[in-house]
Amino acid sequence: MNPNTIFIDSEKCIACAKCVDVCHSKAIEMKESKVVQSNPQNCLSCGHCGAICSQNAITSTDNHRREFRITNLRTQSSEIEKLLHTKRSIREFKSEEIDKELLAKFVQYAEMAPSSTNQRNREYIIVTDKKKIMELENTVVQKFYSHRFLVSPFVSNLLGIFSRKAGRKLANFRMKLAKMSHSADSGEFPIFRNAPAVVFILAPRRGVQTKDDCIIAQQYMMLYAESQGIGSCIIGYAQYARKTVEKVLGAKKGTKVFAVSIFGYPIHKYSKGVQYINGPDVKWI
Ligand SMILES: Cc1cc2nc3c(=O)[nH]c(=O)nc-3n(C[C@H](O)[C@H](O)[C@H](O)COP(=O)(O)O)c2cc1C
Structure with a gap:
């Protein structure tokens, strides 16, 4: 391609x-x-x-x-059209913190999102403590590093013989890993981007459609944040180390992190x- x-x-x-x-x-x-x-x-x-x-x-x-x-x-264009056109995934933030009252409003608006059979079983963990964010950053980066052996062309070529799809997936992972290692080694923060706030949305591990409930709440939250001049980005990478992330967060037993996003005042506006x-x-x- x-x-x-x-x-x-x-x-x-x-x-x-x-x-x-x-x-x-x-x-x-x-x-x-x-x-x-x-x-x-x-x-x-x-x-x-x-x-x-x-x-x-x-x-x-x-x-x-x-x-x-x-x-x-x-x-x-209507306000909503403008919002949808210019809301991008933001990864470069000013160091300015987000007011706690405003962060609380993020949850208020996220909770306006629908949920399967109106279960409303979502939980929110809002992390603004810099040390904690750094601990989470290291946790995810280390998890990626622990899969370094997969980067060996021997492993990927071998896998590619049995399944071309798996071989392609591994090649994709290898590229992500290389980028991440380079970024982390250069003192950057490839996962949480040094954002002033990270929001985790959790729900019962075994619930029906709980992942969907969390993701839709995340999207409501991100759109509300954007309307308040705050940029955001989904952090799917955090899912690679979900279990360790849950431990670091002290997540309740039986709950699972389904949605992760970062928030902050953007350096650049589109x-x-x-x-x-x-x-x-x-x-x-
Ligand atoms: C499920 C999902 C996971 C994502 N995970 C990450 C991530 O871990 N890190 C990141 O920087 N961006 C992540 N993104 C953002 C995409 O990279 C982004 O949507 C894409 O580059 C297009 O840019 P835009 O959102 O500004 O249009 C994720 C997006 C989705 C939908």
Whole structure:
């Protein structure tokens, strides 16, 4: 498959490096004072680079299935349309803390989300203690590191003989692990991104559709946060070390972490949206 390449117009680019800051997959870098897409194979085609660029210097190339266009918002768009267009996964935060009263409101709005048979069995663990966040960060990174042996080409090639799908999954994992190791070794925080707040949503381990209940609450919370000028991002990586994370959190017996997200005041704000050329597969009946 072709990598997700972008085109950087060097005539327009002013090398402000905002695109480098927001590229969490480290596909773009500054090299000799120039912005270059040095690792197109890492690119998720999220379009953050193009959406943040004040000079419109970045466009998606058309040789991959996630080709995107940067869109300007129509002034007559409703508030909810604007919110949905510009709400992106945020991973770069100011050090400013989020007021506890506001964090409490996050839960209030999350609880407005529906739940299967109105069980409302969700629990929230809000972590703002920096030491605790660091402990959680190390817990997840260590879990990834403990799977380093899988990175051996011998293991992945062997697996690939039995199942191509499993081989591909492992290759994907290997790429994630390499990125994460590099990031952690460079003193960055690849899991919780040094965010001032991390929210875990838990529910009974064996309940019916409890995962769905948590995920929908998470989405309500994130949208409410965005409306209050607070950025957020889902942290699926935390699921790799879920059991240890639950221990660190002191989660109640019989409950499970189903949704994790980070929150904070964003360094960068997006005023432009991203639209994918190849839309989803939709069948009308
Ligand atoms: C189930 C799920 C898990 C995710 N896990 C992570 C994660 O662990 N770390 C991260 O930085 N982003 C994570 N993301 C965010 C995606 O990378 C992001 O949605 C994608 O890059 C598109 O960017 P956008 O949300 O700004 O449109 C996750 C998203 C989903 C839906």
